[in-house]
Amino acid sequence: MINLADALAFANRSADEAGGIARDYFRNTLDVEHKDDDSPVTVADRAIEEQLRLRIKGAYPDHGIYGEEHGVENLDRSYVWVIDPIDGTKSFVTGHPLFGGLTALLQDGTPQLGQIDMPMLGERWCGVAGAQTTMNGTPVQTSDCRDLASAYAYTTDPLLFAGHKQPVFDALRNSVRLLRFGGDCYTYALLASGYCDLVLETGLEPYDYLPVVQVIQGAGGVISDWHGQPLGIASSGDVLAAATPELHAEMLAKLNELRETKAA
Numbered sequence: 575m576i577n578l579a580d581a582l583a584f585a586n587r588s589a590d591e592a593g594g595i596a597r598d599y600f601r602n603t604l605d606v607e608h609k610d611d612d613s614p615v616t617v618a619d620r621a622i623e624e625q626l627r628l629r630i631k632g633a634y635p636d637h638g639i640y641g642e643e644h645g646v647e648n649l650d651r652s653y654v655w656v657i658d659p660i661d662g663t664k665s666f667v668t669g670h671p672l673f674g675g676l677t678a679l680l681q682d683g684t685p686q687l688g689q690i691d692m693p694m695l696g697e698r699w700c701g702v703a704g705a706q707t708t709m710n711g712t713p714v715q716t717s718d719c720r721d722l723a724s725a726y727a728y729t730t731d732p733l734l735f736a737g738h739k740q741p742v743f744d745a746l747r748n749s750v751r752l753l754r755f756g757g758d759c760y761t762y763a764l765l766a767s768g769y770c771d772l773v774l775e776t777g778l779e780p781y782d783y784l785p786v787v788q789v790i791q792g793a794g795g796v797i798s799d800w801h802g803q804p805l806g807i808a809s810s811g812d813v814l815a816a817a818t819p820e821l822h823a824e825m826l827a828k829l830n831e832l833r834e835t836k837a838a
Contacts, residue, residue, distance in 0.1 A: 593693030622659035658781040662758035676785035688788035701788030716817035719771035728761035766793035
């Protein structure tokens, strides 16, 4: 059985190193490549992930690794580290400081540790199973918002809802008090600290959402897929996070209503 306090200390040391690499590359001339899905990737993404993998293999050689840039190793192991070296590469390559580094530790597929590190802001959120989420060591708590009509909400990009998911975006926009865009992983950090109340995303990958699960839950929030199911490696990538169970349930009800309307 792993000691989560030790694992968190390791994750913090690794994030310190990763953040230093990110700051060295940020706003410097970089060659930007584009993947098959047209998302950008840089030498910074790859250098950070290589460093993180090196550290994980040195400290926890029996653990698996699921990374964005260098793939999967030993996914069948009981413990698996999930890493996104730069979440928000589009922000990174355009000189916008709201990009982050994401790390999770799964035990038998369930997130036990999560970290959102914002290297240009000097802010880091850490969540560990059984403990309250912290930002730079200070405990944080989600808001007490319990209804959509009062909620401040975020989604990264409304264009991601184009096509058959457009009604979901419309329902969100028409239900909440305030809707803002952008931020990538930072929106979950803001939710954990009580600055916004709801985050709705689509088309995410495991390394995008698994690291934020314990951050949200440890701050008192609720996070799931759009069916209300716990998030795992095999989830669809449609994510709903809310400050309170009541707010989460109300948005889930709207999503269910849309599915029923479409089925009819």
